[in-house]
Amino acid sequence: MQTKENIYSLLSEIPDPEIPVISIVELGVIRDVKFADDKTIEITITPTYSGCPAMKQMEDDVRKKLLVNGFETVKIKTVYNPAWTTDWLSQEAKLKLQKYGIAPPEESTSDKSFLTGKTKNITCPRCKSTKTHLVSQFGSTACKALYKCDECLEAFDYFKCI
């Protein structure tokens, strides 16, 4: 008999399709695991962004992972409430992002500064300088903004705060 913890650890082996250094569990999109019986499981997921094209890939990966681990029926339920937030990224996941070259979200959504557009100085993931500037609110994927470091002159992605 599988436990919820087992399932979470199985799902932790699935990398985010777009940012493979973190798992989909660390990303915070897995919201619940329910067993109907020994062979049937229901996974509740929430999208990071409404139109994130990686969601379908994540669903397929979850299904595949559970099918090869003894389940016969895998149901995937998508919920929108509560809406995904970068606050759900673990501290560990943020460090992994930074190491990978993506600046992790620096603000908490609870301070609301992200709503007024007053963003803090984002730290360059390469040279750690805080002398950086926003190039575009929209980057290579829905979840990222594009920044440039004024010190090392490299452009980098910032995992934007929502």
Added chain:
Amino acid sequence: MTSQEALVNYTLRLGDTSLILAQRLSEWTGHGPFLEEDLALTNIALDIFGRAKALLEYAAKVEGKGRTEDDIAFFRSDREYFNALITEQPNGDYAKTIIRQALIDCFDLAFYTELAKSKDETLAGIAAKSIKEITYHKRHSFSWVNRFGNGTEESFNRLQKGLNEIWPFAGELFEMNEVDALLIKEGVAVDLSTLKANWEKEINQLLAKANLVAPEGTYVQTGSRKGLHGEHLSYILAEMQSLPRMHPTAKW
């Protein structure tokens, strides 16, 4: 009209408005004025496509006839679409696309903020999700209106021309009918009349900052609540639907 019929129609209206706007914005993919803006509009289109998918999925579920969101998107004709007329207007140049987007973002942020309080949990959930995304969209479109308006003579003229063309279609966003009346009573729909004063105030401030003047004495163009559209929608649907209609059993 039953509550169920009203809810299907209301959800289709929101879903179609999102779908057609996203389809229009995605026409800029690969054609943006420069790379960052190409990415920006493509990302914005993607968010709005995502919202459309969630809404049309829900419309199909409430309807209960076994249709999927793809059936609804790809196998209805123009008279069965309820998207607001402003969304089907041609993109024009970048200034026109931006001013259209600013008018819509300003409406959408207020609208979805109210819809997040709906008694319908699914609509409220989709709305709560959308607020975060529209906040970014609005910041983007408003900042470009400001830059174009205060940029060169050329950028200002193009923006004013775009505004003149799109303005007659904005008023329809606030139009209500018996669907709204029924669902407002049930605590499901947003009373659009409560949003208008604030929208006008915000847009007037935006226009003033960009030295723009809203055209006066224009008629409000309406019809979409009844499924009546201009010729533009038919061309959008022809492009969007041709593949699934040609190969209805194809799987991705």
